[in-house]
Amino acid sequence: MRRLTTVAACAVALGIAAPAVAQTQQQNAASPDAMTVDLKALTKDGTGETIGSVTILPGDGGTSFQVQATGLKEGEHGFHVHQNGSCEPQDGTPGGAAGGHWDPDTAGTHRGPEGAGHLGDLPFLTADAQGTVDDTVTAPRIDDASRLRGHALIIHEGGDTYSDEPKLGGGGARVACGVIPQAS
Template structure:
């Protein structure tokens, strides 16, 4: 009788322990499931925030496309101007140009009358500084680095013009009522000679407008 009672107690204890173990496993499974769901929700939130930031970045800034022509009226490429937080990014894609190094400037007027393009006036210089990056009192707002045209007559280069903007109404804006322009010169800019770097005649011109 005692043996039967002892075996009964062992059986009941085993069943009770098994039941507790099952509940613990179920609770652990539920907790893991909740943790996984929270991680998934957090990841989705991060993705949504990333998409929002990317969309905002793509929509920032104005862009203006400028067509450049030589003295014969032939197209020699285009330049894309894009507003950035620290200036205007100028990307030139040129063709049918003489190989070699050429000055590339922003001029103060939006008139490109062939064949000499003198109608474009001088360099864009609203702050009345000296010309050239090598001049201690320079450069002009419209000064940019030289471009280098390859053997095939093409060039693709980008420059950040830090002292200009595309925002209308600003003293440094290229979107003036009388306009501004981009000019490619026959020679290179020496970075110091006044008033335009001894860059020679004007080879091509494009009016900057909306």
């Protein structure tokens, strides 16, 4: 399973100075094609406080998601594009109105960001011991980031096995959500 590491780690491996990487990230976030999504903690009543943001950027190798979030438990967290542009609770499930994983090709299966399953299956995120995520992941199969508009991003409580067992990879509860803005 290919998983891209943080931009900073890639820079070190390539011998690029960290300030140059930070400047490139700032320029990318300012790109006219960039979309920024506020992430909010999910509660049984709706959304709570803002815990971070995601900057979505189109690229030659797919769509990148620059994630900065706090307040998560340490470890892996499933990360997905969901069908509906809502973070509201539904039937007692925080963020339930977001619906299931975005699956425009009706694959009907969960196979991860490189598999032939839901297009909304993104690389998992990893929170450090302080509950912070500062990572950039890439979804290589999402070649047109504009198709994401009007959908929700969800961070799950647990990791993701990229399989249908346990259900939807075992990510469990939805803990954070943000709605990708419609075109302006």
